[in-house]
Amino acid sequence: MLPEFDFLTPNSLAEALAWLAQRAGDAAPVAGGTNIVPDLRSGRHAPKALVDLSRLAELKGIRREDGYVVAGGGVTIAELLGSPLVRSSARPLFEAARLFANPLIRNRATLAGNLADASPAADSAPPLLALDAEVELVSQAGTRRVSLVEFFTGVRRTVRRTDEILAAVRWPVPEPEAAFGYTKLGLRRADAISVVSAAVCLVPAPDGACSRARIALGSVAPVPMRARAAEAFLTGRPLSAETIAEAARMAAGEASPISDLRATSGYRKRVAEVIVRRLLAEAARTPQPQES
């Protein structure tokens, strides 16, 4: 059963920030409620007040701004799916949105909720890491930008202060030659928590070598992670099958998965290598088609 709590419905971001500041510590934002309501029911989370962000226009919309794509924290997964900008300039995020939960949840679940909840299995995280995204944290004290890699600090822990709202997620518009890939492995084909997920970004140099690589993994570490050593290894090397295989091995080696009901840690490591290898090989072969 749901415990009792105050439900605060601010009409503006400023009002929401005021509530959060005033009730610092015992109030939590709620957007789609798809994480926090189950948490309240199970008793894992017991805020005295929920500050409803779901009707704040300031957190909506996806736009281009100075070489960046900026998505409001209140954008839902369904809205990501419907956005031509996401489709063209954040392909892995679009793919992740397609495999996210089910249509009902996608209509409510928000990007900020997914990131702020900071589950190692948050499905928007690996694509956004591969896109080199940063988040915008707003409070009465001002706005700060934190790169997504630094945002996550542990299982369901982030650098966000309780008086802060995750107002937006931003990522640079990818170079036209950048190629991406995304895969989610779950125990069924819809509505399943990821067993392993991965997103990659490869930017080839004119000579075909790798000029930049980003490899992001979900569900294999306490936080959604970048495989830095594998990325460094790839950079400057030709994208041959051998290099790719080695990079995939390294990426899996950087992972530190746990065993749980869904899979053993051994399985996760092994399969992380497989999917990273496949994604890199695919990205190395196919320049990403650019839709306008």
Place this chain on the structure above:
Amino acid sequence: MKITAKPLPSVELPELRQVGKPLRRVDALSKTVGATLYAGDYYPTNLLYGKVFRSTIPHGKIRRLDVSQARALEGVACVLTAGDLPRAVLVTDMPGQTGQKRRSGSDAQVLATDTVRFIGEPIALVAAETEALAEQALRLIEIEYDPLPAVFDPLEAMQPGAPQIYPPDNVVARWRIRKGDVAAGMAAADVIVENTFSVPYQEHAYLEPEAGVSWVDERGVINIRVCTQVVEHFRSISLALGVPQNKLRIQGTMVGGGFGGKEDITVEIFLGLLAKATGRPVRLAFSREESILAHSKRHPYVITHRTGVTRDGHITAAEVKVISNSGAYVYLSPYVLLYSTGMAVGPYRVENVSVSSASVATNNPFTSAFRGFGAPQVCVAYEQQMDEIARAIGMDPYELRRRNFIHKGDLTIHGQELTSAAWLEETTTRAVAALGDPTPDWGSFKVGQGFASYMQSYGRITWLHDTSQAWVGLEMDGTATIRAGVPDLGAGQISALAQIVSEVLGVAMKDITIYHTDSAVTPLSGTSTATRQLYMSGNATLQAATAIRKNLLERASRYFEELPEAIDLADARAFVKGHPEQSLRLAELVAMCASEGLPLANLAMFKAPFTGPIDPETGQGQIWPDFTFGAQAVEVAVDTETGEILLLKSAACHDVGRAINPAAVEGQIQGGSSQGLGYALMEDLAVEQGRIKAGSLSEYLIPTACDFPETQVIILESGTGVGPFGAKGIGEPSFTPAPGAVANAVANALGVRIHELPLTPDRVLAALDKTGKRSG
């Protein structure tokens, strides 16, 4: 596999007007618009909310139980413990619907008296003014245990010295079949193939968790409105409550899925106790998590086959050992085990057989009925064994089966003659042929096809002397009413009865009203279990409607001055066959009958064959009224790098005798197929040390619409069943071949067999590692 469909024997089915058509079900509209009230939808005024306090350890003595703080909480109306119900027993055996005695040792405790035997065992009940208060009261109950050694593995539980849950040896039931001479049969074999297979728990995962409301009415009758598969539980509920049977009324609601999980008593006794103790209406509804904790599960099994076979594919002997995990209480384990025992070698003629089976108590969640009732588990084993035998002698798996299929007129291993068509070749060839050519392997994916053939009973065990009653009546305006105690589980149970009445009396489906599932006002029709409702209540309804039809035709024959046989009823009219201009509105005919006092209503009872028990030493004798035969075939692709299994194609073919409503039959087959495929591929309760680790639907994964392609459904109609119009049963059989077909397809894809379900990616990779066949 290249197989062409075997031509069907010519069958002449009588021409019917309503039966055999995919008519809209009588309950379709109200369910579609959300008007149907389910058991959890009733909130009478002055309501109290019930909650159950449950054990958190698998085995232990209750050293101290203190409910005083819970009782003292303002807003708590009552707290009950075992001390408040000195004589209450929970009957877990088959309801004594026809006067049979229940098996000794099969009773359980309503609330734990001094020992708990599984996690989730009820210990105390609370009723309070609000749900929140009831939950708060649960938290105020204090309990301390002295843990007892527990045992979870049935094989360990059978060892001497194991903790005793069911003295003296934890074996809650044994069955044996001894036929022919197994030693001689094995000696005559060229090859002996031995394999052990295991299958896991399964959770029913119906949409609707258990729920109900109870109240005491002005007659002093305790009413319980509940979702149940068994109205007749009112008798054992009255025993638990200490009231006469006619002071206990079950008002069954539409059931949001049963699958056997609502075949045992769930919330009823708790509701009755709380209403009786407080004198107020009480509601009790389980959350999904409590539902998973509280109700039965499909039995896990370990099954060993040792089969002797000649090089030309003749099975000379079969020895089968079957062990099932009964969990902490008996429930229906003995009967489920009997089904497994009788069906242990599958739809094959085997002259020399020995089957030894046991169901063993452990400190696990209790197990009981689940769609198929022990038949699917053994099908998983015998159909994998058939493929392994085929491999061992280098024969095509279908050809091996064809040479051994049982036929009409043959005796089963328990010595029962098959009296209806046994269309094994007809169904199997069609299911396999429907797959078409195998999809070629690609990348790291290996493709395989596999199938399973089966036979399965419908109707209850014949020594239980099953009966069903139904009442049919015509109103003055020519509309019809049916009264039958049938629980409708969503499978179309009541709609089928309406379709039968529509056929016999010529009344449109929309002009038929059916009252159902009420122990006080609808005649008792028996349980919606054992794939018996169409067979039993369909026949009872047919009898009742036919008796009325006889009166109508007799009266009409005088009116038309024609023989009764020359007259027919359709479209709300009586008419002379071949002369539709000579006709009469049904309402007018009804009025004529009424004015002469000719009965326009009839209460009929249908009786299944009544037999004595089987021979306990040899297992020989009749066990079931009749059998359904069929097969399912599937194609899978296995990713040899990740272990994932994709289901590419699925086709099922069953001889349903006669499809009363083909759309409903297809629905059953699609649903049974998905449930069976889910069992093989993903469902995993993860029970460890008696604890269900996948205790919610985010952990216990059942298939979604994205996971499997639609199963191609091929319905055959031999017209030879013992149900109305020659129908056989399909509700449970539709599940049975699916999991074995998947196991065979995966083995076919990988070239290595995984002897354990579910076929998880982890297990696939482990199997490939063992053989060094992993790619990459």
